[in-house]
Amino acid sequence: QAGERLLGIVSIAANEANNVRYIEGARAAAAEDGWEVSVIDAAGSADQANAAIQNFANRGAAAVIDMVFPYSSIGAGLAAADSAGIPVVTWGGGLGRTVASTNGSGAPIALPVIEKLIDDLGQGGSLLALTYRTGEVCRDRELLLDELLKSRPDISVTKNEVRIPGYLEDGAQYTNAWLASHPEGAEPLAIWGCWDDPAIGGIGSLRQQGREDVLVYGVNGNAQALENIRRGHMTATAWEDSYAEGYDMVKRLDEIIKAGDAWEPKAAEVPAVLVTQDNIEKFLEEHPDAYGN
Amino acid sequence: MSEMTAGNRRLSARSKARLGFFARYATIIGLVAMIVLFSVLSPKAFPTVLNFTNVLNQASLTMIIAAGLTMAVIVGELDLSIGFAASLHGILVTGLIVSNELPIPVAIVIVIGAGALVGLLNGLVVTKLKVNSVIATLGVGTILTGLAFAYSAGVPIVRGVPDAFLDISLGRWVFGIPNNILIMASVVAFLWLLVERTSIGQEIQAVGGNPAAARLAGISVDRIKILGFIISGMCAALTGILLASRLGSGTASAADSYLLTAFAAVFLGSATLRDGEFHIVGTIIGALIIAFGFNGLNIFGAPTFSQYVLQGAILIIAVGLSSLGRSIAES
Amino acid sequence: MSEMTAGNRRLSARSKARLGFFARYATIIGLVAMIVLFSVLSPKAFPTVLNFTNVLNQASLTMIIAAGLTMAVIVGELDLSIGFAASLHGILVTGLIVSNELPIPVAIVIVIGAGALVGLLNGLVVTKLKVNSVIATLGVGTILTGLAFAYSAGVPIVRGVPDAFLDISLGRWVFGIPNNILIMASVVAFLWLLVERTSIGQEIQAVGGNPAAARLAGISVDRIKILGFIISGMCAALTGILLASRLGSGTASAADSYLLTAFAAVFLGSATLRDGEFHIVGTIIGALIIAFGFNGLNIFGAPTFSQYVLQGAILIIAVGLSSLGRSIAES
Amino acid sequence: MMFDKQDALAENDAELQPFLDAKDIVKSYGGVQALKGVSLALRAGEVHGLVGANGAGKSTFIKILAGLTRADSGDLWIDGEDVVVMTPHHAAELGMNFIHQELAFIPDMTVMENIMLGLPKKTRLGLVDWKAIAANIQPVAERVGLKVPLTAKAKTLSTAEIWLVNICRALVRKARLIVMDEPTASLSASEAERLFAIIEDLSRSGVAVLYVSHRLDEILRLCHRVTAFRDGAAVARFEGDGLTRPALVEAIVGGDLHPIPADKRVNHDLGTVALTVRGVARLPMVKGVDFDLHHGEVLGIGGLVGAGRSELARLIYGVDRVDAGEMKLKGQPFAPRSPSEAVKAGLGLVPEERRSEALLLTKSVAFNMQLSNLAGIVRNPVLPLIDRNRRRSQTEAVVRDLAVKTPGIETPVGQLSGGNQQKVVIGRWLLRRPGVLILDEPTRGVDVGARGEIHRLIRDLAAQGMAVLVISSEPDELPDLCDRVLVMVEGRIARELHGDHLNRNAIIQASYAHAS
Numbered sequence A: 001q002a003g004e005r006l007l008g009i010v011s012i013a014a015n016e017a018n019n020v021r022y023i024e025g026a027r028a029a030a031a032e033d034g035w036e037v038s039v040i041d042a043a044g045s046a047d048q049a050n051a052a053i054q055n056f057a058n059r060g061a062a063a064v065i066d067m068v069f070p071y072s073s074i075g076a077g078l079a080a081a082d083s084a085g086i087p088v089v090t091w092g093g094g095l096g097r098t099v100a101s102t103n104g105s106g107a108p109i110a111l112p113v114i115e116k117l118i119d120d121l122g123q124g125g126s127l128l129a130l131t132y133r134t135g136e137v138c139r140d141r142e143l144l145l146d147e148l149l150k151s152r153p154d155i156s157v158t159k160n161e162v163r164i165p166g167y168l169e170d171g172a173q174y175t176n177a178w179l180a181s182h183p184e185g186a187e188p189l190a191i192w193g194c195w196d197d198p199a200i201g202g203i204g205s206l207r208q209q210g211r212e213d214v215l216v217y218g219v220n221g222n223a224q225a226l227e228n229i230r231r232g233h234m235t236a237t238a239w240e241d242s243y244a245e246g247y248d249m250v251k252r253l254d255e256i257i258k259a260g261d262a263w264e265p266k267a268a269e270v271p272a273v274l275v276t277q278d279n280i281e282k283f284l285e286e287h288p289d290a291y292g293n
Numbered sequence B, C: 001m002s003e004m005t006a007g008n009r010r011l012s013a014r015s016k017a018r019l020g021f022f023a024r025y026a027t028i029i030g031l032v033a034m035i036v037l038f039s040v041l042s043p044k045a046f047p048t049v050l051n052f053t054n055v056l057n058q059a060s061l062t063m064i065i066a067a068g069l070t071m072a073v074i075v076g077e078l079d080l081s082i083g084f085a086a087s088l089h090g091i092l093v094t095g096l097i098v099s100n101e102l103p104i105p106v107a108i109v110i111v112i113g114a115g116a117l118v119g120l121l122n123g124l125v126v127t128k129l130k131v132n133s134v135i136a137t138l139g140v141g142t143i144l145t146g147l148a149f150a151y152s153a154g155v156p157i158v159r160g161v162p163d164a165f166l167d168i169s170l171g172r173w174v175f176g177i178p179n180n181i182l183i184m185a186s187v188v189a190f191l192w193l194l195v196e197r198t199s200i201g202q203e204i205q206a207v208g209g210n211p212a213a214a215r216l217a218g219i220s221v222d223r224i225k226i227l228g229f230i231i232s233g234m235c236a237a238l239t240g241i242l243l244a245s246r247l248g249s250g251t252a253s254a255a256d257s258y259l260l261t262a263f264a265a266v267f268l269g270s271a272t273l274r275d276g277e278f279h280i281v282g283t284i285i286g287a288l289i290i291a292f293g294f295n296g297l298n299i300f301g302a303p304t305f306s307q308y309v310l311q312g313a314i315l316i317i318a319v320g321l322s323s324l325g326r327s328i329a330e331s
Numbered sequence D: 001m002m003f004d005k006q007d008a009l010a011e012n013d014a015e016l017q018p019f020l021d022a023k024d025i026v027k028s029y030g031g032v033q034a035l036k037g038v039s040l041a042l043r044a045g046e047v048h049g050l051v052g053a054n055g056a057g058k059s060t061f062i063k064i065l066a067g068l069t070r071a072d073s074g075d076l077w078i079d080g081e082d083v084v085v086m087t088p089h090h091a092a093e094l095g096m097n098f099i100h101q102e103l104a105f106i107p108d109m110t111v112m113e114n115i116m117l118g119l120p121k122k123t124r125l126g127l128v129d130w131k132a133i134a135a136n137i138q139p140v141a142e143r144v145g146l147k148v149p150l151t152a153k154a155k156t157l158s159t160a161e162i163w164l165v166n167i168c169r170a171l172v173r174k175a176r177l178i179v180m181d182e183p184t185a186s187l188s189a190s191e192a193e194r195l196f197a198i199i200e201d202l203s204r205s206g207v208a209v210l211y212v213s214h215r216l217d218e219i220l221r222l223c224h225r226v227t228a229f230r231d232g233a234a235v236a237r238f239e240g241d242g243l244t245r246p247a248l249v250e251a252i253v254g255g256d257l258h259p260i261p262a263d264k265r266v267n268h269d270l271g272t273v274a275l276t277v278r279g280v281a282r283l284p285m286v287k288g289v290d291f292d293l294h295h296g297e298v299l300g301i302g303g304l305v306g307a308g309r310s311e312l313a314r315l316i317y318g319v320d321r322v323d324a325g326e327m328k329l330k331g332q333p334f335a336p337r338s339p340s341e342a343v344k345a346g347l348g349l350v351p352e353e354r355r356s357e358a359l360l361l362t363k364s365v366a367f368n369m370q371l372s373n374l375a376g377i378v379r380n381p382v383l384p385l386i387d388r389n390r391r392r393s394q395t396e397a398v399v400r401d402l403a404v405k406t407p408g409i410e411t412p413v414g415q416l417s418g419g420n421q422q423k424v425v426i427g428r429w430l431l432r433r434p435g436v437l438i439l440d441e442p443t444r445g446v447d448v449g450a451r452g453e454i455h456r457l458i459r460d461l462a463a464q465g466m467a468v469l470v471i472s473s474e475p476d477e478l479p480d481l482c483d484r485v486l487v488m489v490e491g492r493i494a495r496e497l498h499g500d501h502l503n504r505n506a507i508i509q510a511s512y513a514h515a516s
Ligand SMILES: Nc1ncnc2c1ncn2[C@@H]1O[C@H](COP(=O)(O)OP(=O)(O)OP(=O)(O)O)[C@@H](O)[C@H]1O
Pocket: D029, D030, D032, D033, D034, D052, D053, D054, D055, D056, D057, D058, D059, D060, D061, D101, D414, D415, D416, D417, D418, D419, D420, D445, D447
């Protein structure tokens, strides 16, 4: 298919569900606009992400999408793209340096679920927050959580950092330890993951111990989280419409390219949907694709 | 250092014998001391039956995969594919149950068979292609990651995972003991018997100790090495299955992080009871040290950074005490 | 398999010699063949000076850390701390420059000194506490991860990184060659000379080849092992610094993934030219195979899953051809 | 080339202070008292013999001198100064040099690099100047008769050549004392001759030599004085006229045991053919070998080190593949593709290098002995659990039969003395009882007493119908032991000797048939 423009996508984890849906959205828009899409999985390594962006610049790509790697860690890639005159947009990577546009930023997505969490702990209680500060997305969400909790001294927070890889096991082990000093019935309890997976690790541990008194919150709304909400193990998550984000972003690329140097970098967020045990069935009817397979 | 040893050179035979005893049991003593310490620090939350059961339950998966890895290292090879393999097998088992609608036991048997196949592949590459096991298993592991991705297209398999499958790791079918613990105990007991009490086990130990001598004694070194990889692969598959059952889904890279933990357990274990030799009991002690260390530090509420520092220190000190004691006792 | 060898048993001496030659150079031949193949597949994008420079530039960091690791494995030890160490040092150098406002060269010297200290710690734990190097360096690595967290609270240091620091890895100060490549070439050349042409290098090789014999010959084995760890630690620090300069930030765990890549390069390299011995030139070839493999598959645009599968296959085949050729030639 | 021992000593007699004076050295390993307080003094220029049964403590004494292990108590005076040898490096600084019983070298380094190991090297601009070094080493290599190029990798060398490399190293270091632990065990007669000449040379130039050997002829010939160890104590000292063979044997075995020559040739009639070897070749070492091995026979293979005998054994045992030729085992075609096939077919091998090829040093005596007999101690082949009682009783019986000196059957075999380790390897095949047993240098490093026992054992096995093939580089050993001897030269059988023609001189003569 000669003549088609090449769109390079650098993914942080090509086998993570939300990433996959973003890529699907991007592909759909690309097919409409005449882009040829090529995806490189940097397997979590910022260094490989830089290499991949450089490789795309070499291949004569017309635009590059950086998934999740923060603009701060793709310095060399941005420099290469800039000197080749190619726009780079990010998904969850923020707006900075020469990044032309972004969506999927961490904090706005997490807002509805954090508000619900604080609401649910109306009587006060204890919260286990599973965080990952190394990732910009997670860090922004954590800052938002801190901000909103400022007015709620009645909620005592324990924070634990999970690792990548290892977030499921870490989530489970931190939950185990936390549960040991937070017995059933003493006070309202909740677990919050800065994205769904650590919380899902925590759910494994809750179920092993047969604890049903703990509220569990995630962010992103991946298929596992939705399934856990459906089964009643998870309280709520904020579903990020990554498909729409991928689609919108690719649609915006032509605009960016046309504007050239005149383009003003901007964020354009797709609002997240709060999914709870009350609206899960309806949600799944409306978004069957969110559920994977 | 040398002065210290010089000072010790006239240690009495009796205190040497005591030191030697201490060295043999240093990791076990360390484990017990750690448990006592955490019990004192967090008397309400740490030393409870519930917490211990939970830690054991949680650590069961690590123990199974580490016991398998022990078999590979006993025959003198490294198996870096286990984490990736467990991830793939977790996806595979849910896929077979959900998409292919196979009965659960059939799916499990097939996946454990697939684990054996992965081990066989590792073993053949190492013994027949004569590729160093680090490269061979890293290569096979990378291929498995690709296969996991190809099988699931990166999307976790969640819908339609039957409760019966989840019950495998959540259930407590015998005497109220969590199934994971029972499964782990059976695997460990079986492997211990195999290595320590059977003729194949003697061959396994011989191949690891001195492959040239084992070969000249009439042992098929290649076959034994392949066996070590197969057992390692099967244990990785079992871990993947139990993890999928615990998470309620098959997820690519869910088990990748087991690799380092399993290595830590195996090498910690090699300082236990025997001097630098790998063995099943040692691995289990190693895994317990890691699991209780993590849990205790956490319950005590140490900040994340100091948890890492202390975990690293525990590893080094547990082995260091034992090795140092041994080398002084033997000097 | 055995039939195949049986069929070959009457190979003429000449074809055996040819096979032996092939085996020595198999990884290099593989590298060249791969480059030719990708050039044919992507004639416009792959075989360009620009792309090759980019690949080399990109691979420089892997090469530096892998060359350091080579020193540790030559003296017979594993160093699993290098990835964690590089991450910590990346944070440290940006921290010193941004928060403590140290001049860039001073910060770099301090951080490389810190790398040497980490290596010294690894070496002391291994030689004096007599802890197996897997556990020792895993333990030290875990401690370093904790320290990195403590230093930065896990938050990357981004704001206020001066352009002069970014220029270190982005600049082309001599003949338009990227600095990273020049730095890598100097490190590699220095280490090659050290190992192959100096009298310390002789001791390093002896300690790795047969520590007992080296000890009997009056070589201070412990000191040489510590030296190996120190060099490995310094190379990890340098890699961390260059990575921070390239990323424009100090990030916890940014360099963790170098560990596996460096191992793959080192073990791939051990099949190059020499039979299973670790050496600097081999490591560089190994790193090139990995870098060009990644780059070529990327540029060709293979689907993600097949990239993993092919990368794994490249590792195994590159070493397998060489080992198999060698073993047939010697049979 | 007879050498006047008394003369050389007299020259140095003036220096009354001994170079080395060890007093009341005590050393125990766990419960084993390896040395119970031995004293030994050495003067410059003296060749001092050290003899004793396996496990008497000779190597332990040497390890203390070398700084490899430290004495529990006792004093060491060197040049009149009280010292504790801390490390091998320290020992070298004190002027002592060692050629240990278990050879130490770096397989992947060149001959030259091995010789220079641990020595200060000439450098230019910080880089080692190998050309200058080669020029220095070459004469030394020629002096000891090392024929391989200095740039050859050590791993391609034979055991004998490695020995010569080690001797070169000691000479290059210009030591004041050279300690040799069983140096001739793997040397051929001519190489040994050259070694003796070198030792005499060293002695004349004032270097002291501590010479450990089980070969009493060499001791008698070379040494000015001899100390005998027994059970960790120095029980006798000999010099001058007191230095005789019977006196040495008496001191070594303690009078309660006099080695009896094996009662050979009980069964003159050869049994049926067990193994037929026709045209077996694997270049370059084995160039076409034919022979028949009968049940009830002990067949020797003599020749020089490097003649290809070990390689022949490896071919028969399936370790390496043959290039050409055929074998038959009990009339059936026999082409083993691995040792495990050979063992299943009824062969056994006692390899040349017991530490690297036969034993797992950290494993117990029982483990090592039972390694080829596992099928014989399982309760049931399907569920192969080991019958621990049978394992113990069988092992204990063999330990008793072979008089293996060990604290127990669960003792790690690495803690036994060299000779006792050898007995454990032979014991392995006593348990399995193969139809054909090949022994490669079975009495290397074995004391006179044990040597007699091993010989008797070999004869017993043959008498029970086993076909035994014995490879030995000691021309003295084969005539006593074997019914027939094949002499191998450069990969071919040069002579077959039997009956009256079978004697030491005939073997030596045949060994040099083509070589000269
Ligand atoms: N590392 C060790 N641990 C325990 N016991 C040991 C160790 N090394 C030697 N021994 C014991 O010390 C005693 C003396 O052994 P040594 O090797 O000195 O004997 P040797 O005279 O050299 O014998 P050979 O002639 O067989 O070489 C033996 O009983 C041996 O079992």
